[in-house]
Amino acid sequence: MRMGIDEGFSCLNCSGRACEFETGENPPQCVGGAAAALHDEVRARYAEPENRRIMKAAVVSSSKCGNLTRVQETIEFARLVGARKIGIATCTMLIGESRILGGLLEQAGFEVYGVACKVEGNHRSDLDLVLEDGVEGPVLCNPVMQARLLAEAGTDLNVVMGLCVGHDALFYKYTKAPTTTLVTKDHVTAHNACAGLYGAKTVYKKRLAETIAACRADVVASGEDA
Ligand code: SF4
Structure with missing residues (x-):
């Protein structure tokens, strides 16, 4: 057990109503108890200028999300957070959708720069990733390069468009600008991951x-x- 965390109980064992609606009926093992030890540290993070700007923008954009599509919410968030240049980290299979998004963002007054996942055309052998079967396979995604190129382009906010599971983890790890996700790729469900x-x-x-x-x-x- 770390920092008062009860490994046998988490928010997934709870309805979430007590913290959302302040009913006062928090379970005895409420995760909020463990949060107390981290409270000051986390509050200090929210006070940092960039984080404050993001949270403030999200306060407004998320309050409207019941009536906005995620595309609209993303555009609204970008405006509220004061972004000027938007990076799009796209899967090549979603480049058409990313082009539509880029066009909408440009219409909304933003500069847009996109980098596709197969940039550089790396193969398994380039990254010492050839498996036991010896197959070279198709061109690999290059999420670290996507993050680096968007940083070089000076984007203020990045939008992920359907990066693969795992490649997205590396993109998020290396992105310099704050990043939001518009599309989570799911080939089977037309990118509606919740369907699974x-x-x-x-x-x-x-x-x-x-x-x-x-x-x-x-x-x-x-x-x-x-
Ligand atoms: S923070 Fe507490 S009340 Fe809220 S969902 Fe987690 S356990 Fe339940």
């Missing part, structure tokens, strides 16, 4: 169970090896 959750107990249950079983075997085995 909604279908978890119904139509997709069987296929999902195969993925989970294979993963569990690996995760448990690696835990035993550790």
Whole structure:
């Protein structure tokens, strides 16, 4: 247990109503208790100028989100946060959608610069990633370069458009400008990742169970090896 965190209980075990609606009915193990030790540190972060600007913009844009599409909310957020130049880190498969977004942002008065994931055309062998099968495979994504090039372009805010799971993790790790996500890529559900959750107990249950079983075997085995 670290910092008063109860590993056996998290917000996922709670309805979330007590903290959202201030009902005063927080569970005894409420995660808010563990937050107390970090309160001052986190408050100091919010007081930093950039973070304050982002939070203030999000206060306004998220208050309207019930009536705005995420595209509208992104444009509104960019305006409120004072961005002038917007970077788009796009998957090549979503370059058409990114072009539409770029056009809308330009119409809204922003400068736009986009970098596609396959920039540089790296292959597995370039990054010493050829697997046992020896297959060179298709051109690899290059999320660190996307982040670096957007930093070189001097973007004030970046928007992720469908980067792969994992590649997005590296982009977020190396992006210099604050980054928001417009599209989470999901080839099976037309980029509606929540559909995989909604279908978890119904139509997709069987296929999902195969993925989970294979993963569990690996995760448990690696835990035993550790
Ligand atoms: S912070 Fe407390 S009340 Fe809110 S969801 Fe987490 S456990 Fe529940």
